[in-house]
Amino acid sequence: MEGLPQKLENIFTNSSLSQSATSLEEQHINVVDGANPFLSQEELDNIPDHQIRHVVCGVIFNEYGQVLVSRRRAGVEYANSLEFPGGKVEHHETHEQALLREFEEEVGITVANFKPIYDQRVNGSSEPFHIYFYLIKDFFGQPYGAEGQDVFWLNVDEIDYNRFPPATQLLIQNFILTNEYLNDIYRR
């Protein structure tokens, strides 16, 4: 469990998810994004909250239980990999405001009613960041690739988590493929 973010560690303790912890811990090594400079988990954790970039991403399901996924464009970090829509929180914004803006900019829908699922600090290739994933309970409009990227609804059992960035792989393996926890968040 060493090296896991505190929140995740708490969730795994005494839970049915604890079996996936070993593979998750191994995965955690891969969370380094070609880091520049590489920071240890402890160094990442010691960066004050207001000095690290925040990234927010949203997980949305449609009425058929499919999840909204977008493909990153060429020429950006993790080009062509799949991702959940979202992006960097700007200085004046709350996480909710950033999610609203990012979903309008990237997939052309208005989102509301956010529940935190999971967060972690990551060694990005240009700077460290803290990524927060939210379950989005309501949305208005039809999603499309508003920045010219592919956007599609995926059946949960068709998700290949290897096609997502490392932090997102952890989210998928531990919170989306094992949907009991998500159902629990939904009801809150």
Ligand SMILES: Nc1nc2c([nH]c(=O)n2[C@@H]2O[C@H](COP(=O)(O)OP(=O)(O)OP(=O)(O)O)[C@@H](O)[C@H]2O)c(=O)[nH]1
């Ligand atoms: N949107 C999104 N970003 C992710 C995910 N997982 C993950 O590690 N990231 C990382 O989060 C960082 C910021 O996301 P982003 O590139 O979407 O930021 P952005 O929309 O503000 O882009 P911009 O800087 O081109 O305006 C990137 O380093 C990206 O690789 C994910 O599932 N979705």
Ligand SMILES: [Mg+2]
């Ligand atoms: Mg983005």
